[in-house]
Amino acid sequence: QATQTSQVVQVNGGGQSLTANNMMPVTKRNPKDYIFGKVIGEGSYSTVYLAKDIHTNREHAIKVCEKQQIIREKKREQVRREKDALNILSNSGSSLFVKLYCTFQDAERLYFVMSYAKNGDLLPYINKVGSFDSACTRFYSGEILRALEHLHDLNIMHRDLKPENILLDHNMHIKVADFGCSKILEQPADAVDNTILDENNPRPRSNSFVGTAQYVSPELLTEKTISPSSDLWALGCIIYQMIAGLPPFRSRSEYMLFKKILNLDYVYPDGFNADAKDLVQKLLVLDPNERLGTKDDQRYTSIRSHPFYKGLDFDTLHVTTPPPIY
Ligand SMILES: Nc1ncnc2c1ncn2[C@@H]1O[C@H](COP(=O)(O)OP(=O)(O)OP(=O)(O)O)[C@@H](O)[C@H]1O
Numbered sequence: 001q002a003t004q005t006s007q008v009v010q011v012n013g014g015g016q017s018l019t020a021n022n023m024m025p026v027t028k029r030n031p032k033d034y035i036f037g038k039v040i041g042e043g044s045y046s047t048v049y050l051a052k053d054i055h056t057n058r059e060h061a062i063k064v065c066e067k068q069q070i071i072r073e074k075k076r077e078q079v080r081r082e083k084d085a086l087n088i089l090s091n092s093g094s095s096l097f098v099k100l101y102c103t104f105q106d107a108e109r110l111y112f113v114m115s116y117a118k119n120g121d122l123l124p125y126i127n128k129v130g131s132f133d134s135a136c137t138r139f140y141s142g143e144i145l146r147a148l149e150h151l152h153d154l155n156i157m158h159r160d161l162k163p164e165n166i167l168l169d170h171n172m173h174i175k176v177a178d179f180g181c182s183k184i185l186e187q188p189a190d191a192v193d194n195t196i197l198d199e200n201n202p203r204p205r206s207n208s209f210v211g212t213a214q215y216v217s218p219e220l221l222t223e224k225t226i227s228p229s230s231d232l233w234a235l236g237c238i239i240y241q242m243i244a245g246l247p248p249f250r251s252r253s254e255y256m257l258f259k260k261i262l263n264l265d266y267v268y269p270d271g272f273n274a275d276a277k278d279l280v281q282k283l284l285v286l287d288p289n290e291r292l293g294t295k296d297d298q299r300y301t302s303i304r305s306h307p308f309y310k311g312l313d314f315d316t317l318h319v320t321t322p323p324p325i326y
């Protein structure tokens with residue numbers, strides 16, 4: 001039984017009975033409604049295709065997940081979280097996230113029809129230029145901050161924020177993707193989930209380790225506390241990486257990497273922008289409650305008003321032409 005978010009398509013003269021405003025009523029989507037093109041990318045249990053909707057002629061990214069693979073990789077929970085988070089975001093009116101148009105399934109696969117981010121993800125742009133100039137760093141970290149404000153306002157945490165999950169649309173504006181590690185807080189009180197080891201379940205109550213090693217926050221490594229502040233730690237890592245070209249914490253061994261994170265063991269290269277350094281130092285704070293922004297509500301005003309963002313108008317970023325990355 002396919003499921004889908006409600007969607008109407010442009011009338012196509014198909015002679016179908018039309019709704020009052022001349023739109024075709026919602027019809028169950030299935031793979032035959034799309035022309036599948038090239039593979040855009042692969043995940044651990046998914047393949048993403050470029051596809052064209054034959055009714056609207058629109059291009060989409062369709063994430064196809066093999067059910068067998070999901071079961072083998074024990075990723076049902078991730079699939080669930082991704083769908084729930086994308087559903088909430090797709091109806092929330094923000095253009096800073098990948099939109100989920102509809103989902104359906106057949107015997108072997110799950111299908112997620114999403115907006116297509118034509119310009120891939122942020123990482124190759126950082127690697128290509130080695131270091132973003134201040135205008136680029138301000139613009140792109142500013143868009144990520146706006147996305148986090150929107151996300152946290154909806155009580156959703158991403159928990160795996162990294163350049164690879166910051167996609168870019170045809171206008172080079174960001175589209176935050178990959179909500180497989182996200183967490184939807186039932187109510188703000190859950191914000192700090194002090195995991196308790198109950199005697200008959202030796203494993204911590206909250207789910208296992210999430211995110212990607214280089215960007216994971218110290219509290220996720222130790223108490224497994226769940227708070228939006230973990231995304232602010234990741235933002236600090238990304239701002240550092242935009243300027244330095246590499247993330248702040250690096251090691252070949254995951255154990256050494258975690259040690260560096262927990263000891264705040266990282267350095268700033270010479271010439272690192274002084275204002276950006278001050279901002280990063282206020283985000284890469286071990287105590288999640290002491291990070292810049294954790295005491296703000298609705299908007300991260302204490303981050304917006306940091307000297308690094310002097311002169312940046314956050315509220316028109318999404319309609320501003322992004323600065324060229326060179
Ligand atoms: N809406 C999209 N538009 C453009 N590219 C996309 C889109 N969604 C995903 N991709 C690309 O497809 C690749 C695979 O994405 P997918 O979400 O399937 O797996 P992943 O999240 O990268 O990996 P994993 O499942 O292991 O976390 C990603 O690297 C991403 O760059």
Ligand SMILES: O=C(O)[C@@H]1CCC(=O)N(CCc2ccc(Cl)cc2)[C@H]1c1ccccc1Cl
Pocket residue numbers: 001002003066067068070071076079080083103104105110111112
């Ligand atoms: O949650 C939903 O919206 C429906 C509910 C009905 C349904 O059967 N599915 C698929 C559930 C599912 C998840 C993982 C595997 Cl491996 C198999 C089935 C869900 C589903 C359908 C299409 C795409 C994704 C999902 Cl989670």
